[in-house]
Amino acid sequence: MAEHSIEIKSLHKSFHLGKQSIPVLRDIDLNIKKGEFISIIGPSGSGKSTLLNMIGGLDSATHGSIHIDGVDIHKLNDKAVSKFRNNKIGFVFQDFHLLENLTVEENIALPLRIQTKRNSLSRAQKKAVTQMLKVLDLHERAHHRPYEISGGQKQRTAIGRALITNPEIILADEPTGNLDTQTGHQIISLLKAINKQKGITLIIITHDHHIAALADRIVQIQDGQITTKASTHKFTH
Amino acid sequence: MHLHLALKNLTSKPSRTLLTVVAITICMVFLALFTAFQEGLRNYLFKNSLQTNPLTQLSIQPKSKKLGLNPLDLLPQSSLTPKIISEIKEIPHVTSVEAQNTVKGISSLQITMFGQTLQTDALIFGAPYETISSDQIDENIWKTSTDSLGTAANPLPAIISTHLIDLYNYSFATANNLPQLTAQNFIGTDIDIMLNQSTFFGQQNSGLPTLKARVVGFSPKAKLIGITIPSDTVQQLNKQYLNAQDDTFVDAYINVDSVENIQPVKQALLRYNVNISSGADALDTINSYFTVISIALNLIVLIMLGLAGLMIASTFLAKVTEKTREIGILRALGLTRRSISRIFLIEAGIIGGISGLIGFSGAYMLSTLADRIILNSISFIAYKPVSFFTYSPLLLAATIIFAIIFAQIFAYIPARQASKVSPIQALSN
Ligand SMILES: Nc1ncnc2c1ncn2[C@@H]1O[C@H](COP(=O)(O)OP(=O)(O)OP(=O)(O)O)[C@@H](O)[C@H]1O
Ligand SMILES: [Mg+2]
Numbered sequence: 001m002a003e004h005s006i007e008i009k010s011l012h013k014s015f016h017l018g019k020q021s022i023p024v025l026r027d028i029d030l031n032i033k034k035g036e037f038i039s040i041i042g043p044s045g046s047g048k049s050t051l052l053n054m055i056g057g058l059d060s061a062t063h064g065s066i067h068i069d070g071v072d073i074h075k076l077n078d079k080a081v082s083k084f085r086n087n088k089i090g091f092v093f094q095d096f097h098l099l100e101n102l103t104v105e106e107n108i109a110l111p112l113r114i115q116t117k118r119n120s121l122s123r124a125q126k127k128a129v130t131q132m133l134k135v136l137d138l139h140e141r142a143h144h145r146p147y148e149i150s151g152g153q154k155q156r157t158a159i160g161r162a163l164i165t166n167p168e169i170i171l172a173d174e175p176t177g178n179l180d181t182q183t184g185h186q187i188i189s190l191l192k193a194i195n196k197q198k199g200i201t202l203i204i205i206t207h208d209h210h211i212a213a214l215a216d217r218i219v220q221i222q223d224g225q226i227t228t229k230a231s232t233h234k235f236t237h
Numbered sequence: 238m239h240l241h242l243a244l245k246n247l248t249s250k251p252s253r254t255l256l257t258v259v260a261i262t263i264c265m266v267f268l269a270l271f272t273a274f275q276e277g278l279r280n281y282l283f284k285n286s287l288q289t290n291p292l293t294q295l296s297i298q299p300k301s302k303k304l305g306l307n308p309l310d311l312l313p314q315s316s317l318t319p320k321i322i323s324e325i326k327e328i329p330h331v332t333s334v335e336a337q338n339t340v341k342g343i344s345s346l347q348i349t350m351f352g353q354t355l356q357t358d359a360l361i362f363g364a365p366y367e368t369i370s371s372d373q374i375d376e377n378i379w380k381t382s383t384d385s386l387g388t389a390a391n392p393l394p395a396i397i398s399t400h401l402i403d404l405y406n407y408s409f410a411t412a413n414n415l416p417q418l419t420a421q422n423f424i425g426t427d428i429d430i431m432l433n434q435s436t437f438f439g440q441q442n443s444g445l446p447t448l449k450a451r452v453v454g455f456s457p458k459a460k461l462i463g464i465t466i467p468s469d470t471v472q473q474l475n476k477q478y479l480n481a482q483d484d485t486f487v488d489a490y491i492n493v494d495s496v497e498n499i500q501p502v503k504q505a506l507l508r509y510n511v512n513i514s515s516g517a518d519a520l521d522t523i524n525s526y527f528t529v530i531s532i533a534l535n536l537i538v539l540i541m542l543g544l545a546g547l548m549i550a551s552t553f554l555a556k557v558t559e560k561t562r563e564i565g566i567l568r569a570l571g572l573t574r575r576s577i578s579r580i581f582l583i584e585a586g587i588i589g590g591i592s593g594l595i596g597f598s599g600a601y602m603l604s605t606l607a608d609r610i611i612l613n614s615i616s617f618i619a620y621k622p623v624s625f626f627t628y629s630p631l632l633l634a635a636t637i638i639f640a641i642i643f644a645q646i647f648a649y650i651p652a653r654q655a656s657k658v659s660p661i662q663a664l665s666n
Pocket of ligand 2: 049
């Protein structure tokens with residue numbers, strides 16, 4: 001049990017539109033080991049993003065549970081689940097979701113400010129941010145705003161922001177969706193390197209089978225249900 | 238972290254921030270201005286009132302009935318005789334009685350100024366030195382020698398009501414194209430007094446000498462319809478020329494040892510059938526006037542505050558809608574609901590605080606201007622306040638704190654709404 005960092009048990013999720021209840025996830029069972037690289041594939045509207053958001057504690061389950069490091073995250077109150085997100089989860093989105101009125105540097109530093117609730121950064125934190133900018137080759141763009149940099153740079157900024165608090169899990173929802181193929185591959189290589197070097201659990205949603213094939217395991221979702229839990233070597237296309 | 242994000246938000250849309258600041262500032266200008274005006278006016282009126290009517294003083298007048306249009310045509314219903322005055326002096330807690338007498342009958346006064354001679358009917362009142370002691374008049378001047386009274390060499394010392402100068406400047410001087418007077422101009426003016434003579438009623442002086450008087454000062458306690466001279470002199474004139482043995486007093490100020498004892502003294506005075514008024518009564522009157530003014534001014538401010546409040550609320554609602562995506566991002570990064578709403582409240586607080594500060598400064602500048610304009614246009618009034626407004630550090634602090642809280646109250650609902658934004662919905666579009 002301890003080897004699994006994420007344990008999902010008979011997870012159901014329905015959205016309510018008026019009196020209508022739309023089931024989006026049905027009976028999901030999934031265990032993910034610490035340091036594992038998982039890719040989630042499936043047709044549009046199948047519930048991939050919903051699942052990822054629930055792992056990140058952004059939404060609660062209708063039935064079932066998600067345990068992360070043994071804690072049922074949907075039983076946490078807002079303060080605790082926020083702290084959990086801040087400390088353990090790093091989100092990377094298709095639309096980058098950077099704050100437009102903050103610079104690249106400030107965007108990366110933001111989770112640290114949220115962590116300490118302080119307006120200014122400590123010396124160690126400043127050093128970590130500078131280091132992160134260098135690693136991601138963004139140090140020349142540190143004081144630029146998101147609209148002044150390229151898509152690849154934006155996604156690297158988002159990755160920097162996700163990594164700055166040394167999370168246990170990176171949740172990436174189509175991180176290459178808005179990038180050209182080459183930049184996309186660079187971003188995936190970066191994420192994979194982080195996964196391998198730091199042992200951070202990596203879950204990527206993708207429509208690109210080449211990217212999916214890089215993962216340790218592929219989870220396919222259809223109509224809100226897991227249809228395949230294949231290791232990459234079994235995966236064919 | 239909250240402040241950091243709030244400031245970033247404010248500076249990212251400076252024109253909208255500015256607009257909200259302007260709206261609240263306008264309110265705060267009026268709020269501070271009206272409050273300072275009410276304070277200023279109250280201070281001035283209270284000061285004036287307490288000068289004429291200290292809180293430890295009662296004033297009594299015989300009751301009388303008005304007979305006609307002539308203000309001097311009164312039918313006395315009661316009188317203040319020397320006997321009553323000496324009885325009043327014996328009432329417990331009464332420290333002294335300043336009785337004001339009057340020269341019998343109507344006198345005619347003749348004043349020459351700027352080559353013009355003004356003749357008028359008037360009363361000549363007498364006041365003890367105590368009554369006018371606070372008006373910077375030398376006690377020795379008031380204690381006149383009894384011989385060669387009212388001659389050119391030894392004129393009677395006279396004081397005039399401060400309000401008379403205003404009246405002169407306002408009506409007489411303007412109508413006759415004469416220069417405006419200040420209190421200082423008046424001092425040293427000679428007055429001829431013809432006892433028992435009236436221009437109005439065509440009554441001729443029956444061979445009494447014309448007395449000379451000279452203006453030595455002003456007092457708000459001097460009666461408006463005449464001049465006031467020492468009460469001893471009045472008594473002497475009555476005896477010497479008008480065949481009156483006893484003084485009758487027109488009114489009296491009764492000094493009481495403490496404010497608490499005003500009430501028992503008032504009770505004791507009831508049996509003399511006189512009108513009694515006190516400093517506290519005067520303040521009550523001022524206060525009741527004030528309630529009306531305050532309600533009117535505060536109503537205006539309230540309406541403006543309502544409008545500005547709605548503007549804050551709508552600006553912040555727009556802000557929240559516009560920032561939905563950002564709120565989603567911040568929630569994903571680990572910001573709590575409370576923190577989200579706190580950021581908006583801090584923004585509102587900053588906007589409010591700045592508006593309060595600017596509003597106060599604006600009000601201060603406006604009142605300097607208003608003072609200058611008003612004081613210029615009422616230059617004929619001799620005794621006027623230095624300023625109609627009273628500002629204090631307390632008012633500054635109150636304005637700023639009020640503005641902060643005010644802005645936060647109206648941003649509260651939008652801030653709550655922001656905290657309820659669903660992060661997944663916010664991030665999905
Ligand atoms: N807040 C919501 N309210 C109602 N329905 C929702 C909501 N969020 C998602 N859905 C529905 O749930 C289903 C799954 O959505 P989800 O975003 O998880 O799909 P997805 O697999 O990520 O699709 P895509 O590949 O297009 O991103 C969709 O049918 C969607 O319309
Ligand atoms: Mg999706």
